[in-house]
Amino acid sequence: MYDAGKIVTGLLIFLLLITFPVWYNAAMGKAQTRPNPVVQTADEPGRDTCVLEGDEMVTAHMNLLDEWRDTVVRDGVRMTETFNGHRIEMSLSRTCMDCHSNKEQFCDECHTYMDVEPYCWECHVEPRQAPEAAPEMEGGEQ
Amino acid sequence: MSVDRRQFVRLAGTAALGLAAAPAAKLIASQEETASSEVMHEASLPTGEPKTAERWAMVIDLKKCAGHEGCTKCIDACHDSHNVPDFGNDKDEIKWLWKESFGHAFHEQDLDYVSDELKHRPTLMLCNHCDNPACVRVCPTGATWKREDGIVMMDWHRCIGCRYCVVACPYGSRSFNYRDPRPFIDEINEEFPTRMRGVVEKCTFCEELLAKGQMPKCVDACEAGALVFGDLEDPNSNVSQLLHEQFAIRRKPALGTQPEVYYLV
Numbered sequence: 001m002y003d004a005g006k007i008v009t010g011l012l013i014f015l016l017l018i019t020f021p022v023w024y025n026a027a028m029g030k031a032q033t034r035p036n037p038v039v040q041t042a043d044e045p046g047r048d049t050c051v052l053e054g055d056e057m058v059t060a061h062m063n064l065l066d067e068w069r070d071t072v073v074r075d076g077v078r079m080t081e082t083f084n085g086h087r088i089e090m091s092l093s094r095t096c097m098d099c100h101s102n103k104e105q106f107c108d109e110c111h112t113y114m115d116v117e118p119y120c121w122e123c124h125v126e127p128r129q130a131p132e133a134a135p136e137m138e139g140g141e142q
Numbered sequence: 143m144s145v146d147r148r149q150f151v152r153l154a155g156t157a158a159l160g161l162a163a164a165p166a167a168k169l170i171a172s173q174e175e176t177a178s179s180e181v182m183h184e185a186s187l188p189t190g191e192p193k194t195a196e197r198w199a200m201v202i203d204l205k206k207c208a209g210h211e212g213c214t215k216c217i218d219a220c221h222d223s224h225n226v227p228d229f230g231n232d233k234d235e236i237k238w239l240w241k242e243s244f245g246h247a248f249h250e251q252d253l254d255y256v257s258d259e260l261k262h263r264p265t266l267m268l269c270n271h272c273d274n275p276a277c278v279r280v281c282p283t284g285a286t287w288k289r290e291d292g293i294v295m296m297d298w299h300r301c302i303g304c305r306y307c308v309v310a311c312p313y314g315s316r317s318f319n320y321r322d323p324r325p326f327i328d329e330i331n332e333e334f335p336t337r338m339r340g341v342v343e344k345c346t347f348c349e350e351l352l353a354k355g356q357m358p359k360c361v362d363a364c365e366a367g368a369l370v371f372g373d374l375e376d377p378n379s380n381v382s383q384l385l386h387e388q389f390a391i392r393r394k395p396a397l398g399t400q401p402e403v404y405y406l407v
């Protein structure tokens with residue numbers, strides 16, 4: 001091979017540059033902190049579980065809400081049952097946010113991390129964040 | 143042990159089939175799972191005691207209304223509970239329920255020789271929830287449609303703000319949000335959503351209250367009893383009785399939209 005030294009050196013420099021993100025990240029990068037949503041629940045019977053089981057809610061809540069809005073608005077059906085048989089109203093601002101009234105720590109925590117911007121709150125009214133004593137206040141407001 | 147060509151091909155074929163079958167089985171299983179979860183949500187139960195009808199309609203007694211000059215209780219109740227913004231100018235105005243003079247509301251009537259009192263009598267206007275709604279015909283997304291009980295509903299999720307319906311409605315019942323309405327709502331009712339910029343809105347006969355077994359806000363708020371709401375298909379309902387006993391008119395009947403808001407003059 002002619003000019004082997006130059007070629008090999010060039011190749012090495014090329015490899016170094018193209019893998020720059022990998023080794024730079026390994027050497028200097030910090031691990032992104034995982035989102036840690038605060039799951040607030042109510043202690044009252046019938047409100048201590050979610051609509052689906054926890055794991056399912058995490059992965060499928062957007063499908064559930066999409067289904068709900070069609071069922072309520074277009075079919076006029078407003079009630080449904082949770083996976084364990086509790087009757088609930090299909091309502092984002094009432095049923096969901098009744099327990100999870102901490103939108104910032106609950107919804108936004110993951111949505112910001114995942115860079116998704118659901119437009120629910122452009123129309124639906126988010127619950128007012130009661131300062132500090134939010135969970136205790138809840139029962140009284142009802 | 144030696145493997146000849148045929149044996150090798152047979153073995154490879156069986157292995158490939160097995161590899162292909164596993165994900166297919168998984169896929170089928172997951173589909174069955176989602177199907178069963180859909181059934182759960184469809185098995186919806188009726189709410190408390192929803193008010194139902196075959197054909198909702200409203201009768202407005204203009205004399206009773208005019209007896210309470212300057213009263214805006216129905217309008218306030220409606221606009222407050224539905225988060226209707228007040229932009230403070232006519233150009234952007236959003237209205238679900240509003241007052242107009244009789245002469246303007248019924249301009250196609252022969253009003254040359256009627257009294258000035260009648261010509262200027264305040265006339266409540268709202269969506270007529272037509273039997274043959276022009277707005278529904280032109281909506282390209284199905285965001286507005288006629289329910290089985292006659293209510294011309296709106297799905298604000300689906301409205302793309304094309305404003306065909308605003309143009310099609312001969313009664314001016316539809317308003318468009320040219321600006322973000324949120325900052326222009328005095329006190330937000332958390333029980334009801336607001337709208338966003340680029341969405342059309344109008345009266346929905348308070349279908350969210352009917353579902354809970356309550357009467358529309360305006361009907362409840364009217365102390366003069368000028369607003370009567372009921373089932374037109376039921377001969378014993380209050381609206382049917384009123385229309386049977388008294389002569390009522392509708393706005394622009396010649397257009398064939400079959401409005402379902404009746405006026406007693």
